[in-house]
Amino acid sequence: MRYPRGMKFAAVAAVMALALTACGGSDSDSSSSSDSSSSSSAQTLKIGLAFDIGGRGDKSFNDSAAAGFDKAAKEFKLESKELAAKDGEVDADKEARLKELADAGYNTIVAVGFAYANALKAVAPDYPDTKFQIIDDASVTGDNVASYTFKENEAAYLVGALAALSSKSGTVGFVGGVNNPLIQKFQAGFQAGAKAAKPSIKVLSTYISQPPDFSGFAAPDKGKVAATGLYERGADVIYAAAGLSNNGVFEAAAAAKKWAIGTDSDQYQTAAAAVKPYIIGSALKGVDTAVYEFIKSVEGNSFKAGNTVLGLKEDGVGYVINNEQFKQYATQIDKFKADIISGKITAPDKL
Numbered sequence: 001m002r003y004p005r006g007m008k009f010a011a012v013a014a015v016m017a018l019a020l021t022a023c024g025g026s027d028s029d030s031s032s033s034s035d036s037s038s039s040s041s042a043q044t045l046k047i048g049l050a051f052d053i054g055g056r057g058d059k060s061f062n063d064s065a066a067a068g069f070d071k072a073a074k075e076f077k078l079e080s081k082e083l084a085a086k087d088g089e090v091d092a093d094k095e096a097r098l099k100e101l102a103d104a105g106y107n108t109i110v111a112v113g114f115a116y117a118n119a120l121k122a123v124a125p126d127y128p129d130t131k132f133q134i135i136d137d138a139s140v141t142g143d144n145v146a147s148y149t150f151k152e153n154e155a156a157y158l159v160g161a162l163a164a165l166s167s168k169s170g171t172v173g174f175v176g177g178v179n180n181p182l183i184q185k186f187q188a189g190f191q192a193g194a195k196a197a198k199p200s201i202k203v204l205s206t207y208i209s210q211p212p213d214f215s216g217f218a219a220p221d222k223g224k225v226a227a228t229g230l231y232e233r234g235a236d237v238i239y240a241a242a243g244l245s246n247n248g249v250f251e252a253a254a255a256a257k258k259w260a261i262g263t264d265s266d267q268y269q270t271a272a273a274a275v276k277p278y279i280i281g282s283a284l285k286g287v288d289t290a291v292y293e294f295i296k297s298v299e300g301n302s303f304k305a306g307n308t309v310l311g312l313k314e315d316g317v318g319y320v321i322n323n324e325q326f327k328q329y330a331t332q333i334d335k336f337k338a339d340i341i342s343g344k345i346t347a348p349d350k351l
Helices: 012-022 059-077 093-105 112-125 152-167 181-195 220-232 242-258 287-299 326-341
Strands: 030-033 044-049 079-084 107-111 129-133 145-149 172-178 202-208 238-241 257-262 278-285 306-311 315-322
Touching: 030 152, 030 242, 030 326, 044 059, 044 093, 044 287, 059 079, 059 242, 059 287, 079 093, 093 112, 107 287, 112 129, 129 287, 145 287, 152 172, 152 181, 152 238, 152 257, 152 278, 152 315, 152 326, 172 181, 172 220, 172 242, 181 202, 181 238, 181 326, 202 220, 220 238, 220 242, 238 242, 238 278, 242 257
Parallel strands: 044 079, 044 107, 107 129, 129 145, 145 306, 172 202, 172 238, 238 257, 257 278
Antiparallel strands: 030 044, 278 315
C-alpha cells in the first residue's frame, strides 16, 4: 500500500506505548505531572527542541521533527523553544544547547539526530527531572531518556525497488549526506531492493562528506555536484539521503532531465515547482510522529525510558509515489513491503 503525505500512523501510538513499556512556538503554558515512573508532583510542561545540522527549513529530517513538535505545542498549549545547530560544531556546542534549554526550564527536550548522543550522555544525568528524547540513536540510557530509532533500511529497500523498476538506463544511484553507519543503513536497503526488483541493475553510490565533517547534511551545492557526477556516469534515478542537501540532488535531476527520490518526508510536497516534475517519490520516516508521541507521553504522565524501534510493521516507515507515470510499479513494491512485514524478506541494514 502506498502512503500519502502524513503516513497513516493510527497504530503507531499503541505500538510505541507497548515498546516503551517493554523498555521499562506557542505562548501559553500547560501543567502536567511528569516522572519516569509515577509522578508525585505536578510541574508546568515546557518543551524544547535542539535541531540537527540543516535545521528548520531543510524540507526533510529536521522539518519532520519540527512538524511533530509544532503539533504537540499547539494541541497541548505548551510553551516551546527551538535552538538551531551550526556547521562545524563539536559535542561541547551540543551540550551547551541542551543545557541552555534545560536551564531555562524546558523540561521536555527533543534532541534531533544521532549527533547528540555524546552530548546527551553528558547532560541528561545532571537534569534528572527533565525528560529527553533522542532521534536515531539508542546508545543513551537513563531513567529520563527515551530514544526512537527506525528501520530506514526497510523504506530504502522499497524505493530501491522503485528506482530499479523506473530506470531505463539500467543504472541507479545513491547520494548519502555523511558516510556513517546510519546513512550506510539507507544505502544497504536501497541496493538490496534495487537488486531484488531487477537483478541486472547497476548501483552507483557517493557521499557528500566524511565524519567528523557533518556538513554533507546541509550543503545543497555539494549535493548537486554529487548527483550530477552520478548522472554523468549513467544513473537515471538517484535516491538521496542527505537532509537539506537533497534539494541540490533535485536540482541536478532537473538539470539532467532525469529522476530523483527523496527521503524522510514526502519531499515532493515541499520541493520547488521547477524540480517537482523530476521527483518520483520519497521514502518516508515518521520522525514527526515519534516527536509528537514523546511529548504526548510526558504531557499525559505516561513517559517510559528506553528505545522504541519503528519499521514497516509498525507503520513507522513507508514510501510514496508522486509521479503518475511510475505508479504502475506500486503493486510490485507493495508485494516487497508485505514480504518484509511477514519476515519472508529481510532488508539488510549494513553494507
